[in-house]
Amino acid sequence: MTITLTHKEDSELWKQTERSSLQNPEKFETIYQIPKQLGKGCERNIEVFPHLWLSIANWQYHDDVRCEIPLSEHPLHFNVLLSGKIKSDYGKLGEGYTHISGGGIQPKMNEETEKFQHILGVQILMPPSMLTDFFPGEDGEMLPQLKLLAKGNDWQTRLYPKTTPAIRGVAQQIINCRFQGITKQVYLQGKVLELMALQLAPLIADDNRLRSPLRLKPKTITRLDYAREILISRLENPPSLLELAAMVGVSTRTLKRGFPELFGTTVFGYLTDRRMDCAEQLLRQGNITVAEVANQVGYSNPGHFAAAFKRRFCITPSQCLSGIKQESEYRIQNTIPIKG
Incomplete structure (x- = not known):
């Protein structure tokens, strides 16, 4: 059986879990249980930098789930899956490929996740403007190669870099972090920047093979x-x-x-x-x-x-x-x- 949800319906199911969410002693981390109607597991949301969030997914659906995503404004996402796959009309995350979803206007599309897959991975969410802080050019502005990830009112760019051993290793280190308090936050700050740098490496190096399937x-x-x-x-x-x-x-x-x-x-x-x-x-x-x-x-x-x-x-x-x-x-x- 396939469960089809609109983006609004999916958001409302997750909002219901907010009442039972667990706030860590860290204060910058919250744990959300996946809606019981959909499956089991949880997501951990961590504010690594101001306005930059790290989400760690560890869940699976009981049924095939299809989410209908409307035309909308979209921030900048970096996604890596160590287990499972998520497909959309424009590409696939998992099975050897990561995903960079640029800032801009996201087209209407469908996203599908098969039942009983163990979805284990990380997602980084941030305003595209923060690329200037992390990856500035010689003039202090955003690197020219990265401007395609900050489209504003134009159609967003979607990229699917390969999952390299280095990317897998950093994603696993993020998931298995054992530090607490400020040490944990500083550790994750470094790992988040490392993961973004690894995913952006082909783009920064002007690798013309990395294109948008749009x-x-x-x-x-x-x-x-x-x-x-x-x-x-x-x-x-x-x-x-x-x-x-x-x-x-x-x-x-x-x-x-x-x-x-x-x-x-x-x-x-x-x-x-x-x-x-x-x-x-x-x-x-x-x-x-x-x-x-x-x-x-x-x-x-x-x-x-x-x-x-x-x-x-x-x-x-x-x-x-x-x-x-x-x-x-x-x-x-x-x-x-x-x-x-």
């Missing part, structure tokens, strides 16, 4: 997302580019141009990333051989598989199977401590 029509986005789902379901024996284009009803040219714009990588790059993610999960289970994993994710040559895996995770499949952890690896917790 240029794609909603119909095209739907078909590209369907192509993405086909690739995920057929890691062992994926269709050719020509076959994939025919299956989703677009041209191969649209696939070649649309995938980098929507998902930040080529069709082959996306397929390789998902194969490596799947391989890493299988290897961590420890009850399978490297050759079996290579075969399950579509590699007939173990050497090619090992090389691709090492490029992605900086360790070999055998090291992963032996339990050598990446510095950035995280363990998802069932609950988030109320304190620290």
Whole structure:
């Protein structure tokens, strides 16, 4: 079953939880339980700087939830998910991609979250003008590369940078912060700035590959997302580019141009990333051989598989199977401590 909510209905459900919200002794932090009609879990809202809020999500829905978001003014958001995914008409947060939602006019759209997903991640909310304080140019004004994130009365910019190991690591450090009081606030201030810097790094470096999927029509986005789902379901024996284009009803040219714009990588790059993610999960289970994993994710040559895996995770499949952890690896917790 899918629960469809207007933005107003969703806001009213969350307002009801405000009465039972828990104010931490920190004073700058409040914990909100997710509306029981929707699921279980909570969100922690922390005022890290004046006018800059950090939200830590740890919840799941009982049903598929679709939220209808109206045309509205929008602040600047930085989003990172360590678990789960949230899809909109214009892109997807999670499964290897973060999200920067710029300040400006947000178009009408739908946002969908599937049931039973463990949504674990962080969001930073702030006025776009604060970018001038944190990332000033030589003239003291906002860096020219970042002005697309402060559109005012124009359409907002939406960007989907890749989730790098460094981004994962900082997000996990934010979630697992054990400090209290002013030490906690100062620690989170540094981590919030670090997380924003990591997400903005391609933009600041003038990386032209980081674009806004708003240029794609909603119909095209739907078909590209369907192509993405086909690739995920057929890691062992994926269709050719020509076959994939025919299956989703677009041209191969649209696939070649649309995938980098929507998902930040080529069709082959996306397929390789998902194969490596799947391989890493299988290897961590420890009850399978490297050759079996290579075969399950579509590699007939173990050497090619090992090389691709090492490029992605900086360790070999055998090291992963032996339990050598990446510095950035995280363990998802069932609950988030109320304190620290």
